[in-house]
Structure formats: structure tokens, C-alpha cells
Amino acid sequence: MDKIAPKVTEILKEMLLVSDSFIPLHIPEFDDKEQQFVNECIRSNFVSSVGSFVDRFEEMLQTFTGAKRCVLCVNGTSALHLALHSAGIGFEDEVLIPSFTFIATANAVSYCGASPHFIDIEEKHLGVDPTKLSEYLEKEFTFDGVQLYNPKTKRKVKALVPMHTFGHPCKMSELLKIANSYNLLVIEDAAESLGSYYKDKHTGNAGLCGVLSFNGNKIITSGGGGAILSNDIDFADKLKHLSTTAKEPHKWEIKHDNIGYNYRMPAINAALGCAQMEKLANFISHKRKVAEMYFNALKNVDGLRFVSEREDSKSNYWLNTIILDDASGYSLGELLKRTNDIGIMTRPAWTPLHLLPIYSNCPKMDLEITENMFRRVINIPSSAKLGF
């Protein structure tokens, strides 16, 4: 019989079920500011693809992350797609991505006509494992000094997309070194890590570009929304042009010089985002308090580990994570059932993408840790308000 599930359920119940009868996994926090900004946007009449709130949200994100440029998109998925497409990922290319990620990472690769090539993660912080990746590339791939190839599929391997799982930054120094030695573009999937820093550098700033998400379950929300951070001005100009139907500037002629996208964030969503940005530092501080609270409550419990940030990085603790010792998946199933039954919303990790029939035929390395973690990882309620 499982002992860990009842115990953790009791701890969470005591901590969380003080007044509310349902504790969601992650909900946004609004006050009058959001209504004020959105009302201002409506009164300005500019609610769509043009509007001062779009520029303002971009500038706020640049200031916050230190990126030279920011390009807002309708959501994180569109931002990932646009980033990959603009980076030159095309038909029959391969892109190295973790299998342990939300499906959007893989879908964005597919939209380009390319194939994901799944790589494994580290047990400690659930990000791409640099050591395992390095050995794999050394052993199984060919590199002609310019281009990396997968000899089995005869395809070009063009980019690496590290994803900062649940807010914990990947080991970017090591990953960048590997990427540089094989001429791989680095596009960070920072959808979950706004407010997370790797060695004092905000996530999304290390490679060609990084992608953020402002979906309703993220640390801040614009309803729907995403963004691409880049320190390459020309690349950012290209992103913006392609996100706005590749329309050529002209007083009245309607001409387009490329097959572009309608990916620009509407101003009404940006207005919501601007209001949220004003509170982001506060949210992070509260979310870090929630993490500390969990850490203290769980530190003496046998049979599990709470995921704390690494010494060299700072996490936004987007979703707080427990890793159970039991690798059979039994404890996980029990804990999911018990907590959700009493209104404490918990979730397992995503089904690893290589286990989904639609992605099961994609090239992949051994994914032992990914599969193991899938049977051990559980996310627990993490809204900033829990730290107030």
C-alpha cells in the first residue's frame, strides 16, 4: 500500500484548504489596474493590431528581460513557430527538442515541415541534459564543419530548443557550448520562465532568440499572448515583418513581399499584459514564498523531493513540483486521485511527446529519464496569491 500519497495529501490540505474549497493549479491575479488599462485601450479605439499598448508591452518586456528587442505574438505557439520559421527551419530539417515539454514545442517544429528529434532531460531540474546530448551528438551524428547531419534520416539538424521546465533554467552555458561546436541555432522555449534567470541573465536571452507565453495559466497573462525576445536587431525586424503579414510600408498600396503570418498581438491583449507587467516583480516574490512554504512543509517527508532552484540560477517557480521516489507510477496515480478528489488541483507532467502516437516515429535518443520522470513528477497549486 502507498504511504506517500495520503501523507502529501494531508500536508497540502493543511496548507491550502484554509478558506477556499477549490485550489486551482495556477490562476491569474487581477485588480483595478487591468480594467483601467483595458478600458483606456477601448476608449482609444485602437484595440487591434495597431495601438500604443503593443509598443508599451514590448518595451516593458525589453526592460524587464534585458533583451534588445521583443516582438509580441498572439500566443506562445505562434511565437515559437515564427521564431523557428524565421531562423530558417524548413522542410525535412530536424530540430533537437526535449520530449518532456508541452506539445507546442513539437508542433511549432512540425508547422515548419521539419521533424522534432527528441532528447532527454536531467533528473534534477528537468531541463535538457547537456552531458547526454553531447555524447549523443558525438556518437550518432556527422558534422562537416558547417552542418550537423543525422546519418540515419539523412536530414540536417539545424537547431536546439531548450525548454526551461516549470520555470527552472536549463544549463545554458553547457548547452550553448554544444550548440556552438555544431553550428546549431539556439531558440529557447522560455514559455514558462518569465522572471527566471540563469547566472544573472534572464532566460530567453542566450541564443538567437527566446519565446515567452502569456497564456492564462502563466506567471502573467494577456488572455492569449506570446513574445519573442532577441538581441539580434535584424532578426527581430524580420520577425516583426513576418508577424504582420509581410506588408510593405506604403501610404496606400497594399503589397506583401513574403508569405507572412497574422501573428501580431492585438492591443487589447497588450493592455492586459501591461497591467500585469507592473505586478510581475511582486508575483515572483510571492511565488518564491509559496515555493519556500512547500519546501519547508515537505523537506522532512521521505519518498519525495521538492524541486528547488539551482545555486547558479533563480527560478520564477512557475509551477511547484514534487518528484516522487516511486518510479512505478503508482504513488503518482494515488496522489493525483486523492488531491483532485478533495479539490486540490494537481497535475502530472505532459505525456512525453515520443509516447504520443503522432510523434512516436520521430527520431530520438534514449529517453530513460524522461519516461522515469513522467511516472514521478507532480505539479501542485502555485498561484502567486497563495503567497500573499
Add this chain to the structure above:
Amino acid sequence: MDKIAPKVTEILKEMLLVSDSFIPLHIPEFDDKEQQFVNECIRSNFVSSVGSFVDRFEEMLQTFTGAKRCVLCVNGTSALHLALHSAGIGFEDEVLIPSFTFIATANAVSYCGASPHFIDIEEKHLGVDPTKLSEYLEKEFTFDGVQLYNPKTKRKVKALVPMHTFGHPCKMSELLKIANSYNLLVIEDAAESLGSYYKDKHTGNAGLCGVLSFNGNKIITSGGGGAILSNDIDFADKLKHLSTTAKEPHKWEIKHDNIGYNYRMPAINAALGCAQMEKLANFISHKRKVAEMYFNALKNVDGLRFVSEREDSKSNYWLNTIILDDASGYSLGELLKRTNDIGIMTRPAWTPLHLLPIYSNCPKMDLEITENMFRRVINIPSSAKLGF
């Protein structure tokens, strides 16, 4: 010397420049209702992909258009893409679309890996010409009783996308007859025609599905937004599933059974859309007054024609349109310059898509009328508020 441009400029100036110093082509009209609904949405905390306003906006559109189902999307482009993709348009297929349309129609076909095949329009209401299409298909294509082929490219021709230009419905009876006889799917691009009826039937309701847009320049706006109307319940279910990352329903497992999209409209945009829907009938009535005003002011002017609705249909008069007699493009250039110079915003039609380098190699029929209209068509200010 051109006589028509100064004359029309004078007429527009007298009609429009009463108090304002700048008359835009088309702007949205908001009052307290929009702020009220959006604030209610923010207070509910459901601003993202889940939220009652999304269902409510869909229901309002179903009731208004008579379509059995409506699936909201982030914008009209995503709606077109999703409709084509879900209808089975894929790699190396061809889709019959007008060259005289906004580039999104062609881009959506390209996103599927398919190619647009450009067809010509009628001079009278600027929609796809059924007679010319019928003759073209008869002469230049092969049909094996099941599938239409383009013998020149050896590709399958799978669908026809009529676009209801500036709000004027195409001749759908004739087009449907042609489509049926060649087994072509009909996907209406009704992005400009919410509130327009062909023989008492709302546009977008004739074929497999129809696509609406709620961009900031449309008759109603949700900031950004689009929708797919369909009377095929199974197809609509598929659209909704694919628009929400193809996630399988489960209490907590995160699994996806297809390469889906993140195309669902956020609730905050739907809230804006709901408020606009309450005024749509009013907007249409005011826009029809604007059209009548233009018709009367221009009816005795030689050298041009104001585009009025056909007897068998009702137009929302999204953008009011003048067609100049001068086919050289000279009068058009003069009129664009004169009006825009004094703050009356006017616009030519889109550069025909087959004339853009990116689409110049696509298959096409003779496009004489399209090219002719491009040198003669001008859109004049059309906001609903001009009729108040």
C-alpha cells in the same frame, strides 16, 4: 487632365469633412457596453482559452448567421487555415481562390503546403465569376468523376474559396453548382461579409464552412479574432478539437491525438465581441445609410460607378466602393492622392496576388478583370458612425 478626381474629392469633402479633420477608412464604434463586458470578463478571472464569453460569442454568431455551429479563432487567417487544413487540403493540392483578395486567403492555402490557383472576378460586384470559372474548368482541367485535376501541374484541385468582396455576396448558387459537379469543397471567405445575405441566407453558410474576421477594421471587432461557421456538426467538432491543441479530454492526463493548433480565441477578446454583437444590427443599418448617402451623391457623376448590392442579395456595405471608368489607373492615382492629402482616407484594392512576386508562379486563369479592377477600384470611408 483628369477631371474625375477633383470632382469626387469635392463631393467627399463636402459630405465628410464636417467637423473632423481626418476621416479614417473604417474604425470600430464602442460605448460603455464593451468596457462593461471586458471588465466582467477580467473580474471572472477567466480571460484566456476557457471562459463563458467564448461560448456566448459563438452562440450569438450562430443565432445571427443561422449556422448550426461556430468555432472562434484568434483571427480570420487562423480560421481560414484551420478550415482548409481540417477539410483535408494538404501538400501539393491546389485551391481555387480569387487573385482579387486580401493575401490571407492565399497564405492560408500556402500554410497547408498547397498552392493557390487564381481565378478571375466579375466586374459588377467583384466576386468570383461563375461563368468564366465554369468554362475554364471545362476546358483546362480533367475530372475522373471523383477528383478534379490540373493536367499542367498534375495536382489535385480540391476546393473553391469564394470571397465576398467588400461585403457583397458572390453568386453562390452558380458557384455551388460548379463545385458540386467537380466534387470541390466550398469554403467561403466571409471575412468581410458578416451581416451580408445571399438570397436570404447569411454568407458563410452555403458550403462546408465559412470564415469570418473580427479584425479592428471589420464591421465588428474583438481586437483580433475570427470564426468558422459550419452546418456540419462533425466537421465543427473537428475544428474545435484541432483549434485547442487536439488535447484529449481527461481529468488530469495531458495527451494529444493530433498535431493541433493554438487557435482558440481568448475570452477577453470574446467579451469585446459579445458587446459588439449587441450592436451589429444597428451597425448594418447605419452602414446601409452611409451607402445610400454615397449612392445619391455620386449617381449623377460621369466617369464612375458606385457599387450597389445586387437585387438577390443584401450587403453589409463593409467598405463602400467606387469603380472609375478610367482603366489606365491615372484617375485612381489622382483620387487617392487628393483624398488622402486632405485627410479623407481612401484605399485602392489589394495588389492582385498573382502580381506579387511571391505568388507570381502559381497557376492561374486569364485575370483580365482582376487587373482591370485593380486600376479602377477605390474604397472610401465607411465607418458605421458616418451614418449616425
